[in-house]
Amino acid sequence: MSSNxxxxxxxxxxxxxxxxxxxxxxxxxxxxxxxxxxxxxxxSMWNLLAGYSGLISLGQQMFIGxxxxxxxxxxxxxxxPIFLSVFLGGVIxxxxxxxxxxxxxxxxxxxxxxxxxxxxxxLGICFSxxxxxxxxxxxxxxxxxxxxxxTIYYAALVLCIGSIALIYLLLRSNLGLALMAIxxxxxxxxxxxxxxxxxKFTCFxxxxxxxxxxxxxxxxxxxxxxxxxxxxxxxTVKLLFIVIIGGLGTVAGPIVGAAVFVVxxxxxxxxxxxNLIIFGTITISVIFFTPKGIVGTFQEKLGFEIFPIRRR
Amino acid sequence: xxxxxxxxxxxxYGGFQALSDIxxxxxxxxxxxxxxxxxxxxxxxxxxxxxxxxxxxxxxxxNGEKIDPLGPHDIVKLGLALVPEGRKIFSTLTVLxxxxxGSYSPxxxxxxxxxxxxxxxxxxxxxxxxxxxxxxxSGGEQQMLAIGRALMSQPRLIIFDEISLGLxxxxxxxxxxxxxxxxxxxxxxxxxxxxVKRSLKTADxxxxxxxxxxxxxxxxxxxxxxxxxxxxxxx
Amino acid sequence: xxxxxxPLINGILxxxxxxxxxxxxxxxFGIMRxxxxxxxxxxxxxxxxxxxxxxxxxxxxxxxxxxxxxxxFILGYLIQTFLFNxxxxxxxxxxxxxxxxxxxxxxxxxxxxxxxDARTLQTSLAIKSINVFNLFYxxxxxxxxxxxxFLVLGLLHLIMKKTYLGWAIRxxxxxxxxxxxxxxxxxxxxALAMGIAVITAAISGVxxxxxxxxxxxxxxxxxIIAFGVVIIGGLGSLPGTFLGxxxxxxxxxxxxxxxxxxxxxxxxxxxxLIVLTIRPQGILGRK
Numbered sequence: 085m086s087s088n089x090x091x092x093x094x095x096x097x098x099x100x101x102x103x104x105x106x107x108x109x110x111x112x113x114x115x116x117x118x119x120x121x122x123x124x125x126x127x128s129m130w131n132l133l134a135g136y137s138g139l140i141s142l143g144q145q146m147f148i149g150x151x152x153x154x155x156x157x158x159x160x161x162x163x164x165p166i167f168l169s170v171f172l173g174g175v176i177x178x179x180x181x182x183x184x185x186x187x188x189x190x191x192x193x194x195x196x197x198x199x200x201x202x203x204x205x206x207l208g209i210c211f212s213x214x215x216x217x218x219x220x221x222x223x224x225x226x227x228x229x230x231x232x233x234x235t236i237y238y239a240a241l242v243l244c245i246g247s248i249a250l251i252y253l254l255l256r257s258n259l260g261l262a263l264m265a266i267x268x269x270x271x272x273x274x275x276x277x278x279x280x281x282x283x284k285f286t287c288f289x290x291x292x293x294x295x296x297x298x299x300x301x302x303x304x305x306x307x308x309x310x311x312x313x314x315x316x317x318x319x320t321v322k323l324l325f326i327v328i329i330g331g332l333g334t335v336a337g338p339i340v341g342a343a344v345f346v347v348x349x350x351x352x353x354x355x356x357x358x359n360l361i362i363f364g365t366i367t368i369s370v371i372f373f374t375p376k377g378i379v380g381t382f383q384e385k386l387g388f389e390i391f392p393i394r395r396r
Numbered sequence: 397x398x399x400x401x402x403x404x405x406x407x408x409y410g411g412f413q414a415l416s417d418i419x420x421x422x423x424x425x426x427x428x429x430x431x432x433x434x435x436x437x438x439x440x441x442x443x444x445x446x447x448x449x450x451x452x453x454x455x456x457x458x459n460g461e462k463i464d465p466l467g468p469h470d471i472v473k474l475g476l477a478l479v480p481e482g483r484k485i486f487s488t489l490t491v492l493x494x495x496x497x498g499s500y501s502p503x504x505x506x507x508x509x510x511x512x513x514x515x516x517x518x519x520x521x522x523x524x525x526x527x528x529x530x531x532x533x534s535g536g537e538q539q540m541l542a543i544g545r546a547l548m549s550q551p552r553l554i555i556f557d558e559i560s561l562g563l564x565x566x567x568x569x570x571x572x573x574x575x576x577x578x579x580x581x582x583x584x585x586x587x588x589x590x591x592v593k594r595s596l597k598t599a600d601x602x603x604x605x606x607x608x609x610x611x612x613x614x615x616x617x618x619x620x621x622x623x624x625x626x627x628x629x630x631x
Numbered sequence: 632x633x634x635x636x637x638p639l640i641n642g643i644l645x646x647x648x649x650x651x652x653x654x655x656x657x658x659x660f661g662i663m664r665x666x667x668x669x670x671x672x673x674x675x676x677x678x679x680x681x682x683x684x685x686x687x688x689x690x691x692x693x694x695x696x697x698x699x700x701x702x703x704f705i706l707g708y709l710i711q712t713f714l715f716n717x718x719x720x721x722x723x724x725x726x727x728x729x730x731x732x733x734x735x736x737x738x739x740x741x742x743x744x745x746x747x748d749a750r751t752l753q754t755s756l757a758i759k760s761i762n763v764f765n766l767f768y769x770x771x772x773x774x775x776x777x778x779x780x781f782l783v784l785g786l787l788h789l790i791m792k793k794t795y796l797g798w799a800i801r802x803x804x805x806x807x808x809x810x811x812x813x814x815x816x817x818x819x820x821x822a823l824a825m826g827i828a829v830i831t832a833a834i835s836g837v838x839x840x841x842x843x844x845x846x847x848x849x850x851x852x853x854x855i856i857a858f859g860v861v862i863i864g865g866l867g868s869l870p871g872t873f874l875g876x877x878x879x880x881x882x883x884x885x886x887x888x889x890x891x892x893x894x895x896x897x898x899x900x901x902x903x904l905i906v907l908t909i910r911p912q913g914i915l916g917r918k
Contacts, residue, residue: 140724187908193723196665197906198858204771205855206900215892318849321735324728357743364736371725371732372717445814472814484809486802501814505795549814621784 100240100266106234118237118305120186120245120346123325126319127326130289135333136255136263137287138270140193142320143200146207147177147292149314153217156309159227166227167239168301176297182291189281189288201317208315221309231373239301240309247294252335252391254290259283267333325363329370331377335391340378397460397586399424399553400445400476405454407444414440415608417449419449422553422601427575427585429595429616432605433628436525438588439481441605442557446478447471459552477551481558481599483542491522494530494541498548507550515544536567543574551572553584560591592628606630637767638888642881647777648842650784650876651835652853653860655828657872658787659862662804662824663719668730669710670832670857671850677703677833678840678849679745681752692752692829692841693779699837700830707829711822719821741847752840776838783834784873785864790827791869802822851908852896859903878902 106114126144133139154173158164164172184203185258191199211221256258262283265273273282303309322345345363352359374381381391397570398421405418415437423426432438443449445456447468456464463471486494495515499508519540525533533541539559546554556575560568572594578583589595594600596616604612604627612619612627677699684695690834714733718725757773791797799820802810806818837852839845842918856879864875879899887900 121768134724140727187904192908194660194727195862195907197727200861201899202855202858202903202907206897206904209894209897209900213891213897321731324731330727342893357739360739361736361743364732364739367732368714368729368736371729375721375725415770447639448808448811467816468815472812478812479811482808484806486805486809488805489801490797492861493798496795497802497810497813500795500799504814545813612876619819 097303098301101246101278106237113189114237116144116346116350118233118240120181120342121237121240122298122302122305123322123326123346124339124342125240125244125247126295126302127323127330127334127342128251129295129298130323131327131332131334131346132251132287132291134252134327135337136260136267137284138267139284139288140197141316142197143202143204144291144295144323145315145317145319146180146200146204147295148299148319149204149207149211149311150177150180150303152309152314153211153223153298153305154296155300155303156223156225157217159222160225166231166304170304172294173249174293174297177299178289182288183291185285185288185350189285201320204315204317208311211311213316217311220311221229222308222313224367225307225309228304228307230251231304236304239304240276243294243298243301247298248335248339250290255335259286263287264300315349321360321363325367327377328367329377329380331379334377334379336389337379398422399459401455401457402441402445402584403455403457405435405438405441405444405456406452407449408452409440413608415444415451418605418608418610420613422586424584425579425582426600427579427587427598427603429599430586430588430605431590431592431595431602431628436605436615437608438605439557440608442555442588444477446476446537461571465531469501472549473503474514475552477546477549477554479542479546479554479556479559481551481561483535483538485530485533485538485541487529487546489530490526491528491530491533492526493596494545495522495526495548499550501549504548504550509572511548511550515547518547518577519544536563536571539563539567539571543571543578545624547578551583553586554578555586555588557588558590559587559588560594568594592624596624604628620621625626635888637769638884639881640763640767640769641773642884643877644773644777644880645884646877646880647780647873648773648835648861648876649880651780651831651838653857653864653876654784654787654869654872655831656854656857657861657864657868658824658828658831661868662668662800663715663726663821665715665719665726666724666730667825667828668727668854669734669737669850671852671854672705672734672741673707673829674832674836674839674853675845675847675850676706676737676741676843677829677836678750678752679741680833681837682745682750685742685752692754692837696834696837699833703833704826704830708822708826711830712818715825716821717820720827734854738848738850745847745850747846747848749844750840751844751845753839754841757841772842778841779834779838780876784869787827787831788869792916796820796823814841835860844887854895856899859899862903863906 128140130144133141136191151173154176155169158169158172159166188196188199211217217223223312230332261276262273265278266280266283326341327338329344330339331337349359352362370377376384402418402420405415405534406413408416418441430438430441440449444451447463448451449467451464455462458474458476461474463474464565486497489497495512496508499505499511504511510580521537522540522544530541558572575585575598587595587599599616603614604624606627612623648781652674656667659665659667681692681695684690684698685692689717710733714729715726718729719801756772756775761771763769771855791801799815802813803815803817803820811817859879860872860875864871879902881896882902883899887895890898
């Protein structure tokens with residue numbers, strides 16, 4: 085059997101296992117896989133920016149906050165169906181991304197990182213001073229009580245598999261080729277006619293859309309949303325950790341990273357206070373000793389890619 | 397014992413061999429010239445001697461001390477100064493600050509006022525411009541500043557890389573005059589040049605490099621024109 | 632009418648403090664072209680150091696500088712030597728991420744050691760204020776902030792212009808190869824520069840502790856203020872940093888007066904985003 089067939093077979097088995105999970109696994113396991121799916125999606129979207137487009141965003145939480153609050157406001161105040169609200173959260177995130185793209189894309193490198201962070205902080209302040217969303221006290225997303233854990237799980241699974249497939253296809257498309265060219269040498273690629281702005285802008289909007297929707301599903305699970313938590317830098321800390329240990333700029337990196345992160349977080353939850361110190365230390369050590377992360381290092385050693393995106 | 401001894405030096409850039417089996421020595425009270433066309437390996441040789449590059453094999457001794465494992469900052473302290481190609485003066489520092497930073501090593505700091513006086517005596521132009529930013533100087537003045545800055549470290553051996561590049565003949569003459577005075581003060585001078593005629597006239601001993609190898613060496617007075625051409629151009 | 636001068640004057644005074652918050656970040660960027668995201672945490676760490684000495688010895692917060700500054704200098708020196716120096720040549724991302732990791736570690740270590748409670752470095756200065764022509768009040772502590780801030784910037788200027796260390800720092804950021812040929816060991820100079828940068832951070836940390844309350848996670852907020860100062864003034868420019876501090880201080884207090892105190896921070900951020908959009912290199916910064 086060729087290695088390609090083994091790959092397809094394994095993928096099919098994994099898909100079946102994941103799709104039937106709520107029927108045979110414990111509630112705890114479903115909740116863990118739900119988290120892994122959500123973090124995997126969020127991290128893949130951060131990776132699309134940082135790992136492929138050279139845009140280090142420290143403000144991904146702006147879309148998490150907007151997605152979460154869209155869900156809360158639309159489903160509670162306006163009585164829209166829950167999953168429509170989740171979808172609209174993604175749409176509103178894209179609108180925000182379009183709105184800020186004009187200033188944000190004038191900023192390069194470090195300035196882009198800082199600029200996105202400041203926008204997220206500013207949004208956090210706005211929401212905590214906004215009576216409509218009950219200031220800093222936060223909102224309980226009551227309609228979410230009606231959903232079962234497995235419904236939320238399936239929503240997360242769809243988002244997760246959808247976004248990974250999307251990234252995989254995207255990177256194998258012409259846009260992906262252009263991104264590779266930009267990453268290798270942006271001046272040369274501009275000279276051969278790659279529109280750098282349009283490539284990066286597309287990735288930015290896509291990342292906003294999916295992050296916004298994922299945030300909606302995330303808050304269906306959390307139920308409670310508060311501005312300083314939703315718009316807090318803590319989200320980016322987690323995404324950065326996941327992508328760095330998994331492998332920056334690899335499709336499988338965020339997948340492996342998210343699994344490691346969620347499992348580690350479960351184990352470390354006993355040591356309140358120490359867990360982020362440990363995460364920070366691991367991140368620094370990985371940058372020092374295996375800067376390509378788990379997936380990048382394996383690919384290099386074994387010459388095998390789980391998701392080969394370079395066309396042969 | 398020679399002041400500077402380079403033995404069987406091999407330097408690679410990736411897979412490309414930039415210097416092969418270079419052996420040369422610089423005696424006290426000498427002006428030594430190292431000549432070669434563009435890409436002959438002169439710059440690589442200087443970078444290796446000054447510690448910016450590490451050799452693959454071979455050794456470099458300065459004043460009896462093995463210097464090839466040292467970093468550039470340690471080599472300067474021992475009394476080996478380089479006036480780099482293209483001057484490389486600090487454009488955001490004033491002329492005076494440029495000179496003072498030359499006396500950065502602890503040994504040189506103690507005598508900095510005396511050194512400063514010597515430099516200003518050698519190049520009065522620098523004294524006139526000492527408050528100006530380095531970037532406002534002309535090419536020739538920048539070269540003077542680069543030389544003065546190297547002298548501030550109280551070197552025993554001073555290497556000039558392409559001292560005349562891009563300068564007017566009058567300025568070149570002026571700078572070579574300064575080189576001779578530096579030698580008279582007891583410093584050993586190494587000239588690395590593309591300007592064959594002038595540097596052969598000035599030197600007591602010369603090496604001609606081509607494609608990373610030494611093709612000709614000896615007292616320039618004994619060289620025939622044929623020999624020089626062949627060694628320099630490979631004709 | 633004249634009472635509207637109050638936020639303006641206090642904004643300027645506060646701006647002196649903001650300038651010190653930003654100067655260390657600006658210095659490191661000017662020298663190494665890198666951004667230290669742990670700047671705010673190092674600042675707040677100094678506030679806690681000061682608190683510890685204040686409680687142990689019962690001395691004035693300004694006197695705790697005697698202990699805090701050497702300790703934080705050594706910490707900065709070690710961080711640069713053992714962490715940052717190793718990734719300097721690998722571009723922007725590793726430095727950014729390592730400093731980010733460090734900030735997370737420091738923040739949570741402070742949370743463990745000092746609990747999440749609000750703290751302040753209490754002095755009699757904090758409650759005094761000066762009545763200006765019966766029109767408005769200027770808190771004495773703001774005046775102290777401004778004076779200390781001005782002194783720090785002045786002293787830094789002297790170090791940069793008159794000492795071998797200052798020349799070496801400027802030479803290394805101007806032309807690294809030439810600096811090495813002058814006998815400068817860049818990694819050592821970077822470590823010393825980081826030491827000085829965190830000293831400025833520590834001074835601002837103690838001033839912040841005397842002026843406001845602080846928590847283990849306050850660093851983030853001050854890091855953004857530092858960014859603000861530096862972005863408005865231009866990264867790596869000393870007079871620009873001072874101007875940046877004043878503009879941010881005034882815009883916060885005046886903005887807070889107009890749109891409400893809850894949004895005081897917001898008005899600063901908005902000014903910042905406008906500057907970032909129009910002139911990404913800052914007002915006085917070079918390209």
